[in-house]
Amino acid sequence: MKAIKYSKPVSYDQQFLHILADFKNWVYQESRFEIHSNDDPGFSLNDTQSGGLPELSVIHQKVKTCQKCPLGQSRNKAVFADGNPNSPIMLIGEAPGSEEDRLGLPFVGNAGKLLDKMLHSIDLNREKVYICNVLKCRPPGNRNPNDQEIENCSPYLEQQIQMVNPKIIMTLGNFATQFILKVETGISRLRGKTYQLDGRIILPTYHPSALLHNNQLKRPAWNDLKLLKSLILKLKLDNNTY
Numbered sequence: 001m002k003a004i005k006y007s008k009p010v011s012y013d014q015q016f017l018h019i020l021a022d023f024k025n026w027v028y029q030e031s032r033f034e035i036h037s038n039d040d041p042g043f044s045l046n047d048t049q050s051g052g053l054p055e056l057s058v059i060h061q062k063v064k065t066c067q068k069c070p071l072g073q074s075r076n077k078a079v080f081a082d083g084n085p086n087s088p089i090m091l092i093g094e095a096p097g098s099e100e101d102r103l104g105l106p107f108v109g110n111a112g113k114l115l116d117k118m119l120h121s122i123d124l125n126r127e128k129v130y131i132c133n134v135l136k137c138r139p140p141g142n143r144n145p146n147d148q149e150i151e152n153c154s155p156y157l158e159q160q161i162q163m164v165n166p167k168i169i170m171t172l173g174n175f176a177t178q179f180i181l182k183v184e185t186g187i188s189r190l191r192g193k194t195y196q197l198d199g200r201i202i203l204p205t206y207h208p209s210a211l212l213h214n215n216q217l218k219r220p221a222w223n224d225l226k227l228l229k230s231l232i233l234k235l236k237l238d239n240n241t242y
């Protein structure tokens with residue numbers, strides 16, 4: 001991919017749009033690129049069907065009225081998921097923010113808008129992936145989830161994973177990554193690689209909100225997106241049949 005040259009000073013937003021456009025061009029030009037990981041997925045697309053829609057709706061109803069932790073009292077709306085429950089690709093974030101709490105949908109604030117652009121750059125959108133969070137209710141003031149909240153709420157996420165049965169899970173940020181991989185290592189050391197877990201590929205990357213606050217993280221995040229695109233092509237998950 002060619003290096004980007006800026007002939008005059010540009011804002012971070014403009015730089016970001018340049019990077020996205022550059023990245024998208026690269027994806028199209030490299031449509032036959034090979035997988036960047038040595039991982040052999042070891043399964044076929046035929047195993048993808050979830051068949052779990054009724055069960056997911058039952059879990060959703062439980063989440064809507066859940067009071068297992070104090071966040072059930074302070075939330076406006078519980079945030080269960082968005083996207084396609086039959087998708088082989090699941091994205092897992094941390095917890096709802098204020099906009100998500102208001103609308104009852106994940107990733108609809110500024111970080112969500114960035115996530116949409118990132119997905120679009122590799123020909124994905126919300127109809128092609130399933131998006132959810134570790135916590136279903138917003139921690140006040142957007143503070144970090146605590147251990148007790150994660151312990152109380154995580155069975156919902158585990159059921160979602162079981163029902164959706166994704167081939168690839170992209171974890172967004174520290175909390176989702178550490179919860180899924182059961183490690184305490186930080187995201188900076190975990191990202192950029194794939195992990196095999198219960199027959200799924202786990203691909204950690206930065207949370208989009210981190211990219212909004214730290215421009216330096218954008219380039220490695222694009223590299224993670226390239227890796228996701230590689231996996232999608234390798235596993236032939238880009239045929240829109242789900």
Ligand code: SF4
Pocket residue numbers: 063066067068069070071072073078135136137149152153
């Ligand atoms: S955060 Fe999870 S465990 Fe706590 S009330 Fe909400 S749905 Fe229930």
